[in-house]
Amino acid sequence: MPVVRMGARCTVVELESSNMTGGGAATNSGIDFQARVGALALVSMLTDVADLGSFGLGQDGDVPLEVHFETADAVDDIALVLPRGRILIQAKNTVTLSSSVDSELGKVIRQIVAAYHEHRESGQYILAVSPFASARIRQDLKKLCNSYRLNQAGHSSNPLNQRENETLKAIREHIFREYEVISGSRCDVDIFVAILKATHIETLDIGENSIGERMAVTALSTVTDSEPMVMWRGLVATCLTLARNRMSIDQAGLTARFGALLPVKRSRSDSFPRPDDHQPALTLEGKVSMGREVVLGEDEDGRTYLAELRRFDDDGTRRVRFTGGFVDLSGGVRWRVLRRTATYSGMARELEDELATQISGEIVVIDADFGDIDDTPFAQAHAAGYQAVIEAATDPLTCLVCGCTISQDRAHSVEVDDVDHPYQVGLVHRHCLRPMHRIIGVVKAEAFAATPSLIDFDYKTWINQMRGGQGIWRSSRGSGNAGLLRVGWNPRNSGGTTGGWAVEYDLSDGTSRYVLVRGRVHRGNRRQAQQMAGQLSSSASEAAIKGDPMVYGLRGYSKRSIAVCADDPNPPEVVTHRAVQITEATVSAHSTSENYYAPLFYLSDHETGELFTMGEAPVLLTDPLRFEDVVANWCLAGVELPALISTTIVPTDHDFDLFMMRADSEGRAACVDPILEPVGGLISGFLVANFNEITKK
Incomplete structure (x- = not known):
């Protein structure tokens, strides 16, 4: 095996403060976004490894019986028919906060209020938005809805900042006005609370090359022997047609339409192959030879x-x-x-x-x-x-x-x-x-034949962990970083945080954000939050004096010299820091990742259990669908792989911390998604090492 050169010039990524960015093209039409949301529902109907809960469109285990487009319901974009009832979805690629009656938000609230008036307690309404929607909707409105679901008292027991109070005021005006128009009677606090409790705000990153699209394509790879991206695009095109013609589709219709691409499709109650005297498939039917x-x-x-x-x-x-x-x-x-x-x-x-x-x-x-x-x-x-x-x-x-x-x-x-x-x-x-x-x-599972080297990969666990995961790898690639990147893993942040206080900072563009660690709102007690706010304010003042102020952009909270890139040439400057009270709803609404690093998977020799490494660095990968291409690259560079490769998924950040602690104790960095030159040198990927060791150097 060649010696893989790790000494290439790297870009330092401030790993612990980077934020998630929306993947895919920056512009997706509203109808395309709606079709992609519908296609996620169809993926859950076709595969066993993903359900509506995987994509944020329902509860874990929910699988639609039918999907309706452009319905006669008040919330009319998509209706999911489930055994337990229906979920109504309004899909908006972009929507901003506005108090105008005829604004996009005003129309959405009108639809939700009308649906609530019709269905009352049985309704569940999802406003699905893309990462390009306003933070007032993605974060503030989501926090308000979550607050009332978590606590009947809602915002009265959940502290709100100025921006959130402005959002609450606008939403309250919309709901009270629309309810009175639709019902002919005045709206009271109980009705207002009930409407917010029934409303779910979900940010779906499903543009081209996004995390959501990768989840869908990975799930489809388990049921088709064709290129899963082709099938995904076919599902999106089908949803476009169904929406244009105001039609619906059920399991039978979906299977009939895509039957040619589903040689291994099986029902959820069937799990085993047919015996030898039948055509092999993933079902067990007919008489079994037992005599x-x-x-x-x-x-x-x-x-x-x-x-x-x-x-x-x-x-x-x-x-x-x-x-x-x-x-x-x-x-x-x-x-x-x-x-x-x-x-x-x-x-x-x-x-x-x-x-x-x-x-x-x-x-x-x-x-x-x-x-x-x-x-x-x-x-x-x-x-x-x-x-x-x-x-x-x-x-x-x-x-x-x-x-x-x-x-x-x-x-x-x-x-x-x-x-x-x-x-x-x-x-x-x-x-x-x-x-x-x-x-x-x-x-006979032709879908697995496309990745012959992955013989024991747990697709179901992978799909379940993908949503809200891999924040660092997405933000680094989405912010224009390329080539070989060095990232710092901070073991001090491995335990997570608790507490009712956090640090909020204002930006020069009039918006505000919370300090995030590993994509999660960093929590603490009042004294800790005040100390952090003071330290960050001092650091920001020193940076401004030196002419390199702190800003917030696609690369997260960082100095302007680090943040400026072609896709984000003028990130807004950080103005002030302050300690503020928060609740669980705040954390849920403003956190960008459930797992900052995970899920990942590593390789080992199936016979010996020996961990696969390059240049003493254990190798971790972020995408099973690219595995065969990556392995081909390594082989061309002369890397010798085990005859049989076992894969182990690192499902959570806690598991990643344990993995890195073992590597760090042995003085080793980890290598994520390595791509090699023909002579064996690293030209692309991430080198992950102890943050404290990097800063010493």
Whole structure:
């Protein structure tokens, strides 16, 4: 393996203060944004790894039965029909705070109030906006709605700053006015609170190359063997057509429309492959062969035999005994088991795949004609028991041997049925298959064939962690940073913060923000917040005197010399800092990331468990869909990879901190998304090291 040169010139990223930016193009039309929101709902209908909760369009586990566009409802952009009721969505790419009756916000409030008047307690309304919408909506209005859901007293027990009070005043005027017009009666405080409690503000970053689009494409990659981006664009185009024609679509219609791209689509209640006598897919249907054993074995003299054996005696006992890697036959004959299947066709497939290359000499075939022994009472009873076990499986894509997730084409469905182990049925990786496993069938999963190196990747966990994650990697790329970047990981921030106070700062453009650490509002007690506000004010004054004032831009809170870039040439200057009271609603509305670093995944040798490194640096990756391309780049640079690669997801920032603590204790930095020159030098990616060590240098 070549020595990977880590000494290239790097850009220093002030990691702990950077903010998230909206991915994708800066301009998306309203209708395109609406179509993309609808397409997220369709993704949840098509895949098992994502639901409406994954995208912020409902609760965890919610999957729509139907999606309606341009409906007759008051909130009319999108209606999601669920088993528990309906969710009405108004999608606005950009919307600003305004007290005008005819403003975009005024119209949205009119729609929500009308919907509430019609549905009362049963309504749930989502105002979905892009990152380009006003912070007054994305943050202030979201905080107000969250405040009333968390506490009936709402803002009376939740402190508001001047900007939030202005937002509250404008929203209150809209709601009181519209309710009186629609209902003919005056609005009271209880109705006002009920309307805000039923309203959810969700910021969806779903433009081109955004985090939301990456989540959707990753989810689709698990159900199609075609390019998942093509399917995503097809879903968006479908939603555009449905909206234009004021139509709806259900599960059957969606599957019919995209059936050609869904060779492995399965219902949510089905989880296992069909047996050998059916076309392989990800469902288990029809009769399973339970009456026979087809064994490829080797005797003590090295001769190889293939025999079909009757599995059950007339009283239901097993006629053949499997133990210790051997099968015991009548007359004291014993073979070492080379492979064991449920049918002859299954054994033929195994021989065609790779098994024949492991056998030297001829195979002696012992013919037998047992008729249809699968119809015998004990075979049928065993088949029924088998079916009951697989239907009760809660996590069917977990390998019975290694316990890892299966993301591999042509994995085996097996029975573990021998003297030495408890009875089990389920799936195993191809490399985890053991000779004593009784093979029922294979999982033909062409979607996994597109990423053959990712054999145990947990897509469901990945999708669930993606929303609100990877704040640093998104903000660094979105702010125009390119090439090799050095980022500072601060172990002091690993514990998170609590408290009812934070630091707010005003900007020269009239807006205000909270101090964030790892994309979260930094909390503390009153004294801590006052000390931090004083320290930041002093630092800002010193920076201004030196002609390099503190500003806030795409690269977050930083000096102007660091913040200015082509996409953000004039970021507003920081004016004042102050300690302010906050609540949980403040944190929820103004935080930009649930996880600043995570999710990521790292690699290890499947056989030895050894961590994969480059130049002593452990490697972490941010996108499973780019994995094959990244691996190809490494191979061209002469990097040697393990024959079988295992992946481990780092799901949360807490897990990332533990990972970095181990690396830091060994004096090592981590390398994220490395791309190499042909001679092995790093030309792109992130080098993550202890922030304190970087500042010392």
